[in-house]
Amino acid sequence: TQLLEQSPQFLSIQEGENLTVYCNSSSVFSSLQWYRQEPGEGPVLLVTVVTGGEVKKLKRLTFQFGDARKDSSLHITAAQPGDTGLYLCAGYGAGSYQLTFGKGTKLSVIP
Amino acid sequence: ETGVTQTPRHLVMGMTNKKSLKCEQHLGHNAMYWYKQSAKKPLELMFVYNFKEQTENNSVPSRFSPECPNSSHLFLHLHTLQPEDSALYLCASSQGQQNYDGYTFGSGTRLTVV
Numbered sequence: 001t002q003l004l005e006q007s008p009q010f011l012s013i014q015e016g017e018n019l020t021v022y023c024n025s026s027s028v029f030s031s032l033q034w035y036r037q038e039p040g041e042g043p044v045l046l047v048t049v050v051t052g053g054e055v056k057k058l059k060r061l062t063f064q065f066g067d068a069r070k071d072s073s074l075h076i077t078a079a080q081p082g083d084t085g086l087y088l089c090a091g092y093g094a095g096s097y098q099l100t101f102g103k104g105t106k107l108s109v110i111p
Numbered sequence: 112e113t114g115v116t117q118t119p120r121h122l123v124m125g126m127t128n129k130k131s132l133k134c135e136q137h138l139g140h141n142a143m144y145w146y147k148q149s150a151k152k153p154l155e156l157m158f159v160y161n162f163k164e165q166t167e168n169n170s171v172p173s174r175f176s177p178e179c180p181n182s183s184h185l186f187l188h189l190h191t192l193q194p195e196d197s198a199l200y201l202c203a204s205s206q207g208q209q210n211y212d213g214y215t216f217g218s219g220t221r222l223t224v225v
Contacts, residue, residue: 004153030209031211033213035213035216040218040219041218041219042115042201042203042216042217042218042219043154043201043214043216044216045212045213045214045215048211048212048213050211088154090154092209096209097166097209098156098159098167099156099214100153101153101154102153103151103152103153104153
């Protein structure tokens with residue numbers, strides 16, 4: 001079983017602060033995806049990272065895939081209340097067609 | 112509009128009832144999935160259909176019965192459920208099973224078993 005551990009589980013910050021959340025595994029993943037889920041809705045894909053060491057930016061969000069493709073991070077600059085939600089990482093293990101999800105980081109950005 | 116529509120949004124059912132969850136996608140995707148989302152647990156994959164054929168059944172109890180009549184529609188038939196089956200049930204679709212474009216999820220059905 002390929003597990004994805006996300007940390008922290010919960011994060012509450014003030015508007016304008018920066019934050020980083022992490023997604024770690026002991027297994028290698030061929031790719032990792034990040035989703036955001038708002039209350040009462042399904043997860044929405046933010047980004048896919050494929051290459052070890054890859055960095056992708058989406059406005060104030062920066063995603064990085066570890067060199068060994070076992071971990072990933074999401075950094076948010078100047079957080080806004082609209083960033084509030086559950087951030088999920090998910091990955092395809094090597095040779096696997098099943099997308100494995102982490103438990104998520106629940107982010108609250110206070111105005 | 113997510114492209115994946117689930118009905119109903121909320122469902123309360125007794126342990127002896129029979130009900131069905133419906134999922135519909137108009138994205139032209141050929142793979143569809145049922146996931147269970149419970150508090151403090153990762154999303155749990157239940158069933159996978161690829162081109163209408165079931166390709167995964169992750170040891171799901173027989174009180175959950177999926178049906179995929181065509182590539183656009185997916186059902187989850189429920190009978191004699193237990194209170195621990197209360198959860199958010201999410202349907203998703205993708206173009207192929209390993210897809211860098213990711214999954215498109217519906218808004219889910221919040222199921223409460225009483």
